Amino acid sequence: MVSTEKQTAKLRFNCYLLRDGLKDVETALRSKYRSSGKSALQKIDGSAGAPAGSIAYLGTPSERTPKWAEELDALFPGVAQITNKSNRLVIFLPVGTRWFAICFGYGSGALEWEAVEGNFGLRLAARRFQPDDVTELRSRRIDASARTQSVQVPVGTDLKDMGIELEGEFVRKLSGRLEAQGVDDLSGAVVAGDSIAFKAGTDLHAVQTTLKQMVATVTDSAAREEFQFVDSLEPLRTSEKISKDLDIRLANEVLNQDLNDGVASSFGTHVLEFAPPDDLRIDEVEDIIVSFGNKSAAMSEFTLSALRLALAEVGVRRGISFLRGVRLIARGADGDERSQLLPLRNWLIFEAGNASIRYVLTLGRWFRLQEAYTGKLNADLKQIADVSGDINLPDTIAKEHEGAYNARAANGRSDLLLMDTVPVKTDDGTRVEACDLLHFKGHLIHVKRYNGSQTLSHLFSQGAVSAELLNGDSVMKSDFIRQVALRDQIFEATANSAPEIVTYAIAIKDSYDLPLDLPTFSKVNLRDFAKRLRRMKVRPTLARIRVQ
Numbered sequence: 001m002v003s004t005e006k007q008t009a010k011l012r013f014n015c016y017l018l019r020d021g022l023k024d025v026e027t028a029l030r031s032k033y034r035s036s037g038k039s040a041l042q043k044i045d046g047s048a049g050a051p052a053g054s055i056a057y058l059g060t061p062s063e064r065t066p067k068w069a070e071e072l073d074a075l076f077p078g079v080a081q082i083t084n085k086s087n088r089l090v091i092f093l094p095v096g097t098r099w100f101a102i103c104f105g106y107g108s109g110a111l112e113w114e115a116v117e118g119n120f121g122l123r124l125a126a127r128r129f130q131p132d133d134v135t136e137l138r139s140r141r142i143d144a145s146a147r148t149q150s151v152q153v154p155v156g157t158d159l160k161d162m163g164i165e166l167e168g169e170f171v172r173k174l175s176g177r178l179e180a181q182g183v184d185d186l187s188g189a190v191v192a193g194d195s196i197a198f199k200a201g202t203d204l205h206a207v208q209t210t211l212k213q214m215v216a217t218v219t220d221s222a223a224r225e226e227f228q229f230v231d232s233l234e235p236l237r238t239s240e241k242i243s244k245d246l247d248i249r250l251a252n253e254v255l256n257q258d259l260n261d262g263v264a265s266s267f268g269t270h271v272l273e274f275a276p277p278d279d280l281r282i283d284e285v286e287d288i289i290v291s292f293g294n295k296s297a298a299m300s301e302f303t304l305s306a307l308r309l310a311l312a313e314v315g316v317r318r319g320i321s322f323l324r325g326v327r328l329i330a331r332g333a334d335g336d337e338r339s340q341l342l343p344l345r346n347w348l349i350f351e352a353g354n355a356s357i358r359y360v361l362t363l364g365r366w367f368r369l370q371e372a373y374t375g376k377l378n379a380d381l382k383q384i385a386d387v388s389g390d391i392n393l394p395d396t397i398a399k400e401h402e403g404a405y406n407a408r409a410a411n412g413r414s415d416l417l418l419m420d421t422v423p424v425k426t427d428d429g430t431r432v433e434a435c436d437l438l439h440f441k442g443h444l445i446h447v448k449r450y451n452g453s454q455t456l457s458h459l460f461s462q463g464a465v466s467a468e469l470l471n472g473d474s475v476m477k478s479d480f481i482r483q484v485a486l487r488d489q490i491f492e493a494t495a496n497s498a499p500e501i502v503t504y505a506i507a508i509k510d511s512y513d514l515p516l517d518l519p520t521f522s523k524v525n526l527r528d529f530a531k532r533l534r535r536m537k538v539r540p541t542l543a544r545i546r547v548q
Helices: 069-070 120-128 203-220 225-231 241-254 304-313 373-379 402-410 455-471 475-486 489-497 520-535
Strands: 010-017 042-045 054-066 084-095 099-103 136-143 146-154 169-176 191-192 197-200 233-235 268-274 288-292 295-299 327-331 350-352 359-364 365-369 416-418 437-439 445-450 499-508 541-546
Touching: 010 203, 054 146, 084 203, 084 295, 099 203, 120 169, 120 191, 120 197, 120 203, 120 225, 136 541, 146 359, 169 365, 225 233, 241 304, 241 350, 241 359, 241 520, 268 304, 288 304, 295 304, 295 541, 304 359, 359 489, 365 373, 365 475, 402 437, 416 475, 437 489, 445 455, 445 541, 455 475, 455 499, 520 541
Parallel strands: 445 499, 499 541
Antiparallel strands: 010 099, 010 197, 042 054, 054 084, 084 099, 136 146, 136 169, 169 191, 191 197, 233 365, 268 350, 288 295, 288 327, 350 359, 359 365, 416 437, 437 445
16 A cells, blocks of 8 residues: 655755854855845844754845857747746854854855865765765876766775775765764765765754764764775865965966975975866867967967966966966867866866975865875885885986886896886786896886876886786796796796785986875875785885986
8 A cells, every 4th residue: 555644855955064263154155145245145034943043045036048048049939038047045054063054056156165164075974984885976086197087886885896996086076875873864875075965854953963963973083994085185275375375386387487485385396287177078179278368379289388388378477366367268179168167277286295294286276185194194105115225226317218228227237137028928818017127036126207196106006917917827927937037047036936026116306205205196006006015915115216
């Protein structure tokens, strides 16, 4: 028998935690929506049924004709009568000593983002999601690739089972189910980002209790290990002095100019790349128009050097205002717009700092990587032995190719065997390189020049995959021994014992602390692959190749 009993109505509550210490919650609205603004929202005090102190701000519905309706009206008269209505409601709800802004419709667009505590939803998810609770995620890698991923995860599937790592990723959204422990009255999925969104009944007292439990969870507990990087990225306010110093540093780096003053002048630059917004398919883009004032220039190549040429063409010479004043839009081959018109800072990815503190700009926002996370990461990396003195690789010069360097390094050395470009057969018939150089003491040496975190990601993966195949692929192991013996029988016993040691040999300037001065994503990647090697009973090591 089908029940005819009416179910309790549930709404989607989109809840933003406001920064502590606000004197008046109305300041959490953008100035134009405040009582004195030109688009002031209507203030509505709560009734007796609403929690004490709660206030609502309602936006008068606005109507506009869609662009497509305007364009087609000449062909189909009357189409332009269609209008879209936009509604917005913001409820300010007191929760303990804090305030939440609960948004409906277009309400979140009325918020002053300086008043919002960024990443609150993600910090909650980092404490209350298990890796198999996540059903959807969206993230952007913090490296030169700025790779974006949007992933639907089958229910009950662990992220690692799908090969998804969140370390080194700027996570924008996590969807899934919260653990019931510590948070009551929630059913269905929650969506975590700067806000936390969930379905609940219209009893605001119950919502108030739920939000209070969420604040306590974030305040009183630590993030799970799998989500520690998500939790460690702290959004900076634009009004903070360090944000302004970092803007100056970024502007000087973009213009390829020196910076001598300010806190940020002492920081190293670890990543600076032109990185289109993550909703843009670059394969559909014909060119990008760079506009500044009444001048514009077209970029047909999407690189930092092409951007610098375009900035010079539109008259940018100095200062920092161009980071917001210069705007870019992508066009397709048909001339149609393929992106929003966004400030230049939204098209860059930048990382600066030193061994102990890092700052990241992505999608136009500054983040601080918490020192506790950086400290733990550095401590883990210090456990990787530096064997530079043991294998004694020669110096290189800036323009020397890796192949030429490897051949020169092995030339005349009885303890080094050149294995670069030597194809080794695997069980599935493919051929791989086991290493670039083989040291008599068992080092499988993989050589790369440092010129960005993408290059090093490939290096770290190469070393781990080679070791894994030598451990588990009998066809590859036999062919590796054969190939080594063909070149020098003295090394046959070394090949037979492999893999014992994997050595990542990195050509890097003396001014860099290896590995602590590498970009964050490279450091995270190195730690992860070092763990993988240790699980295989293989010793991970590093070696510096000095660049003259």
